[in-house]
Amino acid sequence: MSTKRDYYEVLGIERGATQEEVRKAYRSLARKFHPDVNQGDGEAEERFKEVNEAHEVLSNPERRARYDRFGHDGEQAGFGDGFNGSGFGDLFDMFFGGAGGGQRAASSQRDGHDLRFDLEITLEEAYAGVEKSIKLVRQESCPTCKGSGAKAGSSPQRCPSCSGSGQVRHVQSTILGSFATVVPCTRCRGEGTIVTNPCETCSGNGRVRATRERVIKVPAGVDTGTTIRLPGEGDAGARGGQSGDLHIYITVVEHERFRRQGYDLYCELDVPFTVMALGGQITAPTVDGGETIAIPAGTPSGTTFRLRAKGMADVYGRRPPGDLILVTRVAVPSSLTDEQKRLLRELAELRGEALSERPGEQDKGFIGKVMDAFR
Ligand SMILES: [Zn+2]
Ligand SMILES: [Zn+2]
Structure with a gap:
């Protein structure tokens, strides 16, 4: 555990790197060390895990702030694991007055989800390679409001409850003294903006469900367990967030002869x-x-x-x-x-x-x- 590399070093970025730089570094390294590209290469697999772990922490402003202060110890003490629940995260915020939380830049952008599609093909298709047309249901940026969620002629307004920060500060008085807790703003759901005049197409969501037909090129030689990743073909991000990826999971049906x-x-x-x-x-x-x-x-x-x-x-x-x-x-x-x-x-x-x-x-x-x- 003590030999663990610094997360910034793992991603090859400066300590002051922006979220965008963290994301970029992660994307290029994850692509480079992805198991699909490095089959059977143990070292690449280790690097891939390391890169993922570093990204998991550094892409989360609160976990990143904690890591900046306490290094791997802060993560390993369990703050990392319990953070998404109500356990350690809240407790930690209480004692440290919302370390990191207060510094978080107001941002309403959200990245889209990755999507999984299971594709069955025959051995003959795997042998020669094949093009398959698939039907995919995914979230796409609303064409009416261009993803803003606001009706034409209006734009999302800064949330009055949190002044656009997406967070509100509660001061609690206890026998030990007063503690400040930072929680996501309930009015704007942490987004910092609210849509007062919602777009009718997407009800202010900024995204709509769409069924798309897409042709997948399956290369010759694939086997059950091969995945094909199509970057940016997953759910669209909201309000400027990045789109997720589409992962095609291949299954080759058992052949009666071969x-x-x-x-x-x-x-x-x-x-x-x-x-x-x-x-x-x-x-x-x-x-x-x-x-x-x-x-x-x-x-x-x-x-x-x-x-x-x-x-x-x-x-x-x-x-x-x-x-x-x-x-x-x-x-x-x-x-x-x-x-x-x-x-x-x-x-x-x-x-x-x-x-x-x-x-x-x-x-x-x-x-x-x-x-x-x-x-
Ligand atoms: Zn819309
Ligand atoms: Zn708010």
Whole structure:
């Protein structure tokens, strides 16, 4: 815990950085160290966590002020965790007269939420890449009032209760003396402004719900668990706040034939036993069609054949595609004609293999006939 890096250092910003600078630094670092871009890179993952933690504290004016005063200790003493509830945060404010709170700049801007969309695709789509049209319900900036919430010709007014600061100060007298508590203004809900003449389209909200159709480009090689992030495509921010991001969570539906393992695909290949014994050609399935492969004579069941680059692509293009691995399996015929049965019995007899029923006839040139019958 004592080796924890300074949050400003983590984000690479000055101690006096504005909220906008904090946000910018966070966005660029989070993008750089995001697990989707750095798969399997443990150090990047650590940095990503560190960056998130630093942002969580520094983007919150009150937690930031606390951190400025007390460093990591202030956070670790539990003030960080309980802060959003009514527990430690209020208590702390009471003793320190609302450290940080009083300095908070009046601001009514709020950032939009990130949105999640779950997208199911087939293995064929994941193999080749696909464009999918999705329907998305999200908050968008109200087109009538351009997000201000105020009716045309009017603008939001400074809140008279808190004089635009978004906060009000309560002085409490207790047996220990007087304490000042700073709480969000109830009249403007901490926004500092109130809309006296609300826009009719959005009822003063500044945002409206909208259903949007959007085409998502899914790159070849994605797997279940891959997420695609579309910056700024989430809920719109209110009154100048930034829009959230849209995160597309991919699920690849299980395929009846192919199993994915890493970049490789596995598939069972049914081969007639005559082909296994005598050799021959067979068409093997691939995700995008089929490919003819040669089976050597005397191939045992369970033999694998590898088709190079017929597996899954790497989404980031860092390596060549995986392979398709075919595992042979003897296909035993379920229905046989009398002639086929006779030839098989003959074969068994020649090989000294015991059957439950004895054949009645003999024949010559049995190999050729077995082959004819099964081709
Ligand atoms: Zn409006
Ligand atoms: Zn107010």
